[in-house]
């Protein structure tokens with residue numbers, strides 16, 4: 418049973434009055450509100466062990482590093498990834514997508530290659546691929562949708578071909594609510610030697626997600642849409658692909 422009264426108690430912001438009424442918040446797909454446990458964890462960090470991670474040998478730094486790495490392991494378990502080094506922290510899903518387009522993409526997409534996306538993508542999973550296509554003189558190919566907003570799989574079978582380097586698709590569309598057949602798309606992509614990039618910004622908060630079962634190659638998502646703090650995103654990638662990629666940003670401020 419969905420007990421909204423009990424759940425409301427977890428979110429202090431819902432005690433706010435707006436226009437003379439108790440707040441009703443329906444914009445969670447854009448960004449979710451934060452429960453007390455998350456707010457307390459952030460306050461506890463800043464009050465008790467805020468320090469530089471991976472770059473200090475004092476107590477606070479070791480505690481902060483331990484918390485950081487424990488979070489990475491929790492995320493690995495949450496998405497059923499094989500290795501925790503496959504979990505990369507970014508500032509949001511958009512940065513995770515740009516990271517792959519500008520590193521893996523620049524290395525692997527060449528003139529005349531094809532990048533396959535869909536018309537139901539969020540701008541974050543469209544513009545980085547559009548820019549890459551422009552830079553590389555590659556072609557951006559759109560998979561057509563059926564009248565009920567699903568990917569037309571027979572058409573996809575024809576459009577995903579030997580020229581395709583990447584199929585970049587949302588797990589769950591923020592436009593249509595469609596949940597895409599990622600297993601089928603992974604098969605089609607892998608059959609022609611392409612990779613499947615999944616925008617999990619809506620899917621991961623709403624669906625149990627196993628990157629291994631989906632058989633995708635990269636996945637991006639964002640914690641601010643799933644009760645977590647603003648400013649933390651995740652890129653998951655297969656270890657072999659990540660190992661072969663050049664650095665996206667350089668300098669000492671990038672946590673490894």
Ligand SMILES: Cc1ncc(COP(=O)(O)O)c(C=O)c1O
Nearest residue numbers: 509510511539541591618619639
């Ligand atoms: C499907 C989808 N992809 C990407 C994004 C961008 O997410 P972020 O704010 O983490 O960059 C959103 C945000 O609404 C989204 O719904």
